Every structure is written in C-alpha cells, then in structure tokens.
Amino acid sequence: MQIAHFADTHLGRTIYGLTWTFDEILDHFEEAINTALKEHVDIIVFSGDMFDNWRPPNRVIKRTIEVLSKAADKNIKIYATLGEHDTPKRRDIPIHSLIPQIKLLGTNINTLRDCFVINYTEYCFAGVMNIRLTYGGRAKKKLLEFIGRALSGTSGKKTVLILHQNISNFFALEPGLEINELPRSPIYIAMGHLHRRIVYRRDGQIIAYPGSLDILSMDEIDIYKNEGKGFYIVDISKDEPVIEKVDIPVISMEKISSELKDLEYDVKKILLRLPKNKNSILIVELNLNADEKTKADIMVDRLRKIIPKNVHLRIKPIYKDLHIDYKTSVADVSQLEIDVIAERLGGERYRKLAEKIKMLKELALAEDWEAVYEQLDEIVKEPYWTRIIHFNPINLPDIKVFHGRDVDKKMEETEGMINKSKKRDILSYFRG
DSSP states (O other): OEEEEEOOOOBTOOGGGOHHHHHHHHHHHHHHHHHHHHTTOSEEEEESOSBSSSSOOHHHHHHHHHHHHHHHTTTOEEEEEOOTTTSOSSSSOOGGGGOTTOEEOSSSSSOSEEEEEETTEEEEEEEEOOOOOOSSSHHHHHHHHHHHHHHTTOTTSEEEEEEEOOBTTTOTTSOOBOGGGSOSSOSEEEEESSSSOEEEEETTEEEEEOOOSSOOSGGGHHHHHHHOOEEEEEEOSSSSOEEEEEEOOOOEEEEEEEEGGGHHHHHHHHHTTSOTTSOEEEEEEEEEOGGGHHHHHHHHHHHHHHSOTTEEEEEEEEETTTTOOTTSTTOOHHHHHHHHHHHHHTSGGGHHHHHHHHHHHHHHHTTOHHHHHHHHHHHHTSTHIIIIISSOSOOGGGOSOTTSHHHHHHHHHHHHHHHHHTOOOSHHHHTO
16 A cells, blocks of 8 residues: 655735746756656545645646546545645635545534545555644644544544644744654655655654655755655555655756845856756845945846846845845845734734735736735735724726726725824835
C-alpha cells in the first residue's frame, strides 16, 4: 500500500502579482501527480491548503479535475482535508466537494474517516480540518476531541491520520499541538501547514510534513536549496512505514544581499546563474541609508532596462541608519506598510485585511487586472466595512473599469459618505 502525500499545493496562487507564476504552480502540480502515478501509488493524500483560496478561479478547478481524473481512472483513492486557506470563510460548502475525484475528510458535513480492505488488511484514512489554535486551551481541546472521534473504531487497523496544523516542537512562534499530544495509534500522520519537509519517527510511527510543493515566498528559497520541494511516497504495507521524498521542478527564484555600490555588479553576476529561457524572480535585499533612496531608485530603474525580460527584479530595501532589518520581526518596508494600513483600519486585529489591501496595491502596480478584481472581491467581503463604516463602501457591480472614470466617481461618492459617518477610513491610502 503506497501513499503519495502532498500538502500546501496552494493551487491558484499568484506570486508577487506575476501571472506566469499562477500557471507554473498548476504545471508543477500536474507534473507531481504524473510522477506519483508512474510510481504506481494506491492512495493520494492532500493535507490541507490544496487551494490558495476557498474560492479559486474556475480554470483552477477545471485543471484540478482534469489532473486528478488521471488518478481516478486508475482507481486511485484521493483524500483531502481543509487548511486555513481553503476553509470557507462564510457558511458554504468547501470547493473540494465539487471535485468528484476527492473524498473530503473531517469537516462538519463530511465523514471523519474511510476504511477498506486490501489483501486481507484493513486500512483506515481519518482526517480533521484545520482548527485555528490560540494560546488558550479551548481550541486545542476541541481539536483533540475531533481527532479522537476521527480515530474511533480504528484500533487494530492500519490507520493514516491527516491533519493541517502546526506542531510547536517544530515551529515555536505559532500556537500548535505538542508531539506528545498526537495519538500513537496511526501508523502514519500526514501533516500539512509548515512549508518545509519534516520527518519525525517514534515507536514505529512516522509524523511527516512534505512541505509546500513549490517555492511560494522568498523565505522558502533557502528551504528549497537545503531540502528540495515535492512530496512523499510512503509504504504502509509493512510493520513500519517506509518514506521516500520525491523532488519536482519549482519556480525559479533567487535571493541575494547587496550594497548600493555593488548592486549592478551583483545583479549581473547572479543573472549568470538564472535559466536563460525561463521566467525567474530575483530578490535583492539592498542595504542602504535613507538618504540614498533616490539614488537607489535611479539605479534600479536602469537595471530593469538592461536585465532580460524573463527576470522579475524585486528590491527589498534594508535601511541601515533606521535600524530596519528585513530579517527582524519588523521584517521590511513592505511589512511596515502593512503595519501602517492596519493602524489606519483600527489596530493589529485588522492585519489580515491590511495584508489583502497591500497585495491589492502590488497587483495594481503589476497591472494584473484579473487578479485585482479577484482581490477586490475578497476585500469588500470583509466584515470590517459593515461593522466599522456601517455600509459597503465599494459595490463591485458598479465598477465597470477599475482604472477608468467610473472608479473616480465611485470613490468620490464613497469618500463623502464615509466623512459623513465620521469613521476612520482607508481610502486615503489608495490615493497615496
């Protein structure tokens, strides 16, 4: 019995507003599934965040169905559970329920487990959707009770438990389960959520994160270089599971650190390492003083004109004299911008909305209008607008062209209504 264990595929994601990354992530997903089929796996498992959004674009759903049909045609069972990204944000059914090849486990409306017999051996696959944990104990208690119900009746059977949660032993900066809180009865615990590969063995059991399928952010570049990206193939037919990692191609992404005086030399040097006929992302952490910003902007503009069109250059300034270090908890200027937006909105509790607004700005600058519309749709559905302003400030059906005069008219009307309500607003942010 061989399992292909995937997690955090984030289908439908666009990195830095670049539309080609949307397609590459889907292409790499298809290549990974084809590789699993060549290995003659019996089961495919997705441990949460299969999709980057709980309402992915229709072409993502279509492509997913087409790819997974290849597995279904070979009578391969496909199990999934929900992560925090693809869990519906309002009362609705998960998108997985619309994909006939997938058996979704562990939601309030879906079964917690599926058991079957192969070659006189009974196997059970149990799953529990992501439950956001806090530093209090109530959410964790609920999660552990849910896991207990999922494993009920599986004693004596070869069981795989599918979870999308943090384990605090591996990542201490986020609330999570402790290793000793995980049940010992499953032969394999298929984890998702952490985007790096982790394999932990105890008493004949394996607890494993396969990591994300692709490089999804600059933080994962070093992870990829050290660990690779892909999925696991796990044989659970023996007394102890045997796990093997499978690597697949990823989005080409490089990161360097440079001083302003060396910027042009360092960029030209790293270009030699990037593939010549493939889209790539080059991220430069640029160390400079605040009074060098104008000079840096001129130099970066010149660089953008001479580097190949297939290379997307992204500059992350690190201001030495302001003691702003991208590697600190403050992160970078981008994170500072999110801090400012969150403060405008009303505080840290609105940080996720601030992140969405910041992403909207990046998408607009990249002129990725389709992604802009999708991001706007997500933003206006946030409860903030009705709770704080008491009306919906943006009505998407009224906006014919995002960058046309209808928007200006709508924004003027909206601003007037907000001023009358005497509520703090974010519209001034969009207008610079």
